[in-house]
Amino acid sequence: MTRRQTLLTGGAALLAGAAPRAAWGRTEADVLIIGAGLAGLHAASLLEAQGVRVIVIEGERRVGGCMHTLDDLPGAPEAGGVQIGSGYHRIIGLTKRHGIPLEPAPSIDRNVLYHIGGRSVTMADWPGSDANRLPAPERAIPPGALGPAFGARMAALPTPQSWMEPNAAALDISYAAALAQAGASAEAIRLIDANLNGNSVHSLSALHVARTAAIFRASPGPLLMIGGGSQRLPEAMAATLATPPRLGQQVAAIAESPENVTVTLTNGKTITARHALCTIPFAALRTIPIEAPISRDLAALIAGLPYSRASFAYLAASDAFWKSDGLPETLWSDDPLIGRVFALGEDPPMLKVWLSGPNAGRLDRMPRDVAAGAIIARIEAARPAARGKLRLARLFSWQRSPMARGIYHHIAPGQAATLAAGCRARGNRLHFAGEHLAQGSSGMEGSLESAEQAVATMLGRLGT
Incomplete structure (x- = not known):
């Protein structure tokens, strides 16, 4: 990020004194919210309930952000957030308020078909398989269970918020280093990396993994999902x-003055408000020039907070062959073009291929027809019952979306203290929210948590 994009003042206050009230008449709203995902929409609702004039703009032609139901595909599969934990009290409350039904999420079948080194192996056969190159102490552990197995040997966080405390810094090392310290072999680390929910075991902080585990421990119980689609x-x-919300309004620049915030759109128009709340992911925000007194920590996060790459291939099947071939439904592979293959349903029969990190980038660079042929051929080789029964319905990439540039954030090694400070930072007239700034939650619930924090700050400052 250049000086032209973000003027740093080390958190210094703006010019002392209340803004001239005459300037308020030149604004279109009390608060301009950038982004109509969960954080932006929740903040807008809370502010309107307090009589605040709000404008919401969104760069996409839809609302929802990372809650994205592909309604034009058979079965309306999800591309974004799906699972709602028992601790997602804000999300559950909103579904009740808006009359949105919740349904039990499909149970996770731990019995998967592994395809390692070009060979398909059931979990029962894995310990003695030639495809299993793990050393003797690890051979009994299936590839998909290696992460949790070694995670149990690492230090655990007592609460979901504990990642922000100084004594958690010992965990803020690369996940690869932490796995090695826990005794994981090179082959175990390779397999964990193959389908990591992140970009790489080397670029992911072990503290992020511990934080995720703490959040799951704090929300025991069955998972739910939104009936009819997350969106x-x-x-x-x-x-x-x-x-x-005003859709299709892409931001070109943001400028804060002592009296207001002016947002310039790519169509040349401007919107001025007394305060602005930016809820778009930092991976997308970092391409937008910002002229505002932003703390050094927030500036560093805008410039460098990593976002996980994720690309999906949705495959339509002529029949649900995974129900009759005697093999587990889910396929887990170290093949860079298979990754994980989930059965989405039988009516219509659909599969979802999930690729992460470098594998997602590899898929993004392939022409559609080439990608379709390569993925289907590999699945047919791994699972012969699929032969001649698959066609590509859609390729989807979160990092290719200019409004997202990734599916969700993660903490890089050595970055936790900066992120913690950024979560605590409060703006003058330009404020920030989103799942990337939540302190005790993640995903959908984290978006709502951070929105509430930002709203509390703005309500306290709207009198100036």
Whole structure:
């Protein structure tokens, strides 16, 4: 990030004294919210309830952010957030408020078919398989269970918020280093890296993994999902706002003055408000020039907070062959073009291929027809019952979306203290929220948590 993009003042306050009230008349709203995902929509609703004039703008032609239901595909599969934990109290409350039904999420079948080194192996056969190159102490552990197995040997965080404490710094090393310290072999680390929910075991902090584990421990119980598709919730939230979100409004620049914040759009138009709340992912925000007194920690996060790459291939099947071939439904592979293959349903029969990190980038660079042929051929080789029964319905990439540039954030090694300080930072007139700034939650719930923190700050400052 250049000086032209972000003017740093080390957190110094703006010019002392209240902004001239005459300037308020030149603003279109009290608060301009950038982004109509969960954080932006929740903040808008909370502010409107307090009588605040709000405008919400969104660069996409839809609301929802990382809650994205592909309604045009058979079965309306999800591309974004799906699972709702028992501790997602804010999300559950919003579904009740808006009359959105919740349903039990499909149970996770731990019995998967492994395809390692070009050979398909069931879990029962894994310990004695020639494809199993793990050393003797690890041979009994299936590839998909290696992460949790070694995670149990690492230090655990007592609470979901504990990652922010100084004594958690010992865990803020690369996940690869932490796995090695826990006794993982090079082959175990390679397999964990093959389908990591992140970009690499080398670029992911072990503290991020510990934080995720703490959040899951704090939310025991069955998982839920939104009936009719995850995107139904943000759509319902947007429908209750006094002023509908303005869609297709992409931001070109943001400038804060002592009196207000002015946002310039790519179409050349400007919107001025007394305060602005930016909820778009930092991976997308870092390409937008910002002229504002932002703390050094926030500036560093905008410039360098990593986001996980994720690309999906949705495959339509002529029949649900995974129900009749005698093999587990889920396929887990170290093949860079298979990754994980999930059965989405039988009516219609659909599969979802999930690729992460460098494998997602590899898929993104391939022409559609080439990618379709390569993926289907590999699945057919791993699972012969699939031969002649698959066709590509859609390729989807989160990092290729200019409004996202990744599916969700993660902490890089050595970055936790900066992120913790950024989560605590409070702006003058330009504020930030999103799942990347949550302190005790993650994902959908984290988006709402951070929105509430930002709203509390803005309500305290709207009198100036």
